[in-house]
Amino acid sequence: MKIAIIGGGISGLTAAYELELARKRGADIDWHLYEASDRLGGIIETTRIGSGDDGFILEGGPDGWVSEKPWARELAIELGLESDLIYSNDATRKTWIHLDGRLQVIPERMRLMVPEDLTALDASPLFSTEAKRAYATELTRSEELKASAPAHDETVATFVRRHFGHEVLAKIGAPLLSGVFGGDVETLSVRAVMPQFVALEREYGSLIAALQQRSSQRGDTPRQPIFTSLRNGLGSLTAALIATLPAERIHLNSPAFSLKREGKLWCVRYNTPSTRDIPGKAKKHFHHVFLATPLDATASLLKPIALEAAALLPTEASSATLVCLVWPARPVQDPQVRPGAPLTIPPGFGFLVPTTNLSCQPDPEPVEGEMERPASSPQRHEPQLLACTFVDQKFPHRAPAGSHILRAFFGSGSAEHFAATADAEIAAEALRQLRYLMGPLPDPDPILTTVRRWPRSLPQYEVGHLERIAELDARIAALGNLTLLGNAYHGVGLPDLIRDARAAAKVGVGQTNL
Numbered sequence: 001m002k003i004a005i006i007g008g009g010i011s012g013l014t015a016a017y018e019l020e021l022a023r024k025r026g027a028d029i030d031w032h033l034y035e036a037s038d039r040l041g042g043i044i045e046t047t048r049i050g051s052g053d054d055g056f057i058l059e060g061g062p063d064g065w066v067s068e069k070p071w072a073r074e075l076a077i078e079l080g081l082e083s084d085l086i087y088s089n090d091a092t093r094k095t096w097i098h099l100d101g102r103l104q105v106i107p108e109r110m111r112l113m114v115p116e117d118l119t120a121l122d123a124s125p126l127f128s129t130e131a132k133r134a135y136a137t138e139l140t141r142s143e144e145l146k147a148s149a150p151a152h153d154e155t156v157a158t159f160v161r162r163h164f165g166h167e168v169l170a171k172i173g174a175p176l177l178s179g180v181f182g183g184d185v186e187t188l189s190v191r192a193v194m195p196q197f198v199a200l201e202r203e204y205g206s207l208i209a210a211l212q213q214r215s216s217q218r219g220d221t222p223r224q225p226i227f228t229s230l231r232n233g234l235g236s237l238t239a240a241l242i243a244t245l246p247a248e249r250i251h252l253n254s255p256a257f258s259l260k261r262e263g264k265l266w267c268v269r270y271n272t273p274s275t276r277d278i279p280g281k282a283k284k285h286f287h288h289v290f291l292a293t294p295l296d297a298t299a300s301l302l303k304p305i306a307l308e309a310a311a312l313l314p315t316e317a318s319s320a321t322l323v324c325l326v327w328p329a330r331p332v333q334d335p336q337v338r339p340g341a342p343l344t345i346p347p348g349f350g351f352l353v354p355t356t357n358l359s360c361q362p363d364p365e366p367v368e369g370e371m372e373r374p375a376s377s378p379q380r381h382e383p384q385l386l387a388c389t390f391v392d393q394k395f396p397h398r399a400p401a402g403s404h405i406l407r408a409f410f411g412s413g414s415a416e417h418f419a420a421t422a423d424a425e426i427a428a429e430a431l432r433q434l435r436y437l438m439g440p441l442p443d444p445d446p447i448l449t450t451v452r453r454w455p456r457s458l459p460q461y462e463v464g465h466l467e468r469i470a471e472l473d474a475r476i477a478a479l480g481n482l483t484l485l486g487n488a489y490h491g492v493g494l495p496d497l498i499r500d501a502r503a504a505a506k507v508g509v510g511q512t513n514l
Helices: 010-024 071-078 129-138 142-148 156-164 166-181 195-204 207-218 235-243 295-302 412-417 423-438 465-479 494-513
Strands: 002-006 030-034 046-049 056-059 085-087 095-099 102-105 227-230 256-262 265-275 278-286 288-291 317-327 350-352 385-390 404-410 448-459 482-484
Touching: 002 010, 002 265, 002 278, 010 030, 010 235, 010 494, 046 235, 056 317, 056 404, 056 448, 071 085, 071 227, 071 235, 071 494, 095 166, 129 156, 129 166, 129 207, 142 156, 142 195, 156 166, 156 195, 166 350, 166 385, 195 207, 256 295, 265 288, 288 295, 288 494, 295 448, 317 412, 317 423, 385 423, 404 423, 412 448, 423 448, 465 482, 482 494
Parallel strands: 002 030, 002 288, 095 350, 288 482
Antiparallel strands: 046 056, 085 227, 095 102, 256 265, 265 278, 317 404, 317 448, 350 385, 385 404
C-alpha cells in the first residue's frame, strides 16, 4: 500500500512515525511525506541560544501542553525523552489581568473562570460586589441550571453569562478563552472548546459545586502540574520524531497543489525543489492520503474533489504574532554598565489584556493585589498586545539564573497590521507596550528578540462545529482512503493532534490487511 502524507507539522510527523513503526514490523506499506516548506515541525520551532545552564530556550510556537491530556507525554516517553520532561512551576502560579490601568491578579484556585473556593474571591479587587454575588448565587442554582441546560450547542459567551453574568465573562472569561483559542467568545462553540464544563453542567448544574465535589473526591492526592514541556524545548520532540524516519521518505520544498481520484488511486500533484529558480512538477499515485495541511491548504485541495465537504471546514481562523524578548542576569557592581531600572515581573505565569480595556483614564489609588502602572500612558491604538508569558517563571531550565524571557502575543488584527512591518519594528512595539503595561523594564533593551508570524494558524470552532465535523468525517469516509489531520477538527492542542494522528495511522495500516 502506497501512502502519502501531505504536511510535515506535528500531525504529519506523528502519522509518519506510526507508519514507519508498522513498516519495520513488516506491514506492506510504502509511505512518503511531502512538506511545502524547507523544514519540518510546523508551528513547533525552538531556538536554543548557548548551552547547559547558561543557555536560553526560545519557543516560536507553543511552549508546552496541558498535562491532563496524556498523548504527548506518552509519545515523548516512547521516543526516549522521559528524563527531559519538565513541569510548570505551579507552586508560584498566578495569572494577571490588565484592568483599569493596572495588573490585577486572578484569585487562587480557579479553573478558567470558575472558582473552587468562593472565599478566595472575598479579598479580590478584581470583581465587583455584584459579580461576587453572582458567583455565590450560582452555587445555589444547581437544579435550575441543570434543568435549563440547552439540548443544542451555544456560544461560550452565552454559557458563561448563564452561570456567572456578563462581568465575569468580560473580565476573565473572554481573555482566558481567547488566549487559548484565539477567537471570539460570542461565536465559539461551548461544546467544542469547553466540553468538560458542558458535561459538568449536565451532571451537577452548578459548575462551582462540580469543582468542589471533584476536589472533595480528590482529597489529599497531589494535583498534577498544569503544563508539561521538554527541558530543551518542544523542538526536541519533533527532532526525535524525525530521527526515526528514513530521510529518503521525506520530501521538503514539495507543496501539493492538486489531489484527485484516478481509478482506485489518489493522484497527488506537487512541486519539486527548484532548479535554477524554476520549480519542477511531479505526480504520484497512492492508495491512501493523509492530508495534514493547514486549514487553507486543506480547503484548496478539497474544493475541486468534494466541494460540499470543503464547505464544512471552519471558515474563520485567527492569526498570531509572537515576540520573544531576552534579558540577561544583571551584572553585580559592574562600573561599565549604566544602571537601569529593575525588571518588575510579578510572580506567576503571565498576564492577559482584554481587548476592550486598554484605558487611558487616570487611575484610582492602587489596592492590595494590584500592580501600579507607569505614569506615561500611550493612546489606545492597533496593534494591541493581548498577552505575555513570564517564561523563566513558568518553566524551569528556560533561562540562566537571574535572567528573563518574556513572550508577548499579538492577535489577528495586529497580525494584519504587521503584514509589511519589519521584525525589528514589531519587537520595538512589543517592548513599548510591555513598558506601559508592566512598568520599568531593564535599561539597556533586551539582548535578543525573535519574532514569529503565524497567519490564520488557529481555526475557529464556531457554534455547531461538532455537528459539521461529524458530517465532514462522513463525507470524507465516503470518498475512501483519505484522512484529514490537524487542528481544524477535533482539538487544537499538541496532545489532541498526536492522538488523532496515531489513531488514524493505525487504521491506515489495518487497511493493508484487507
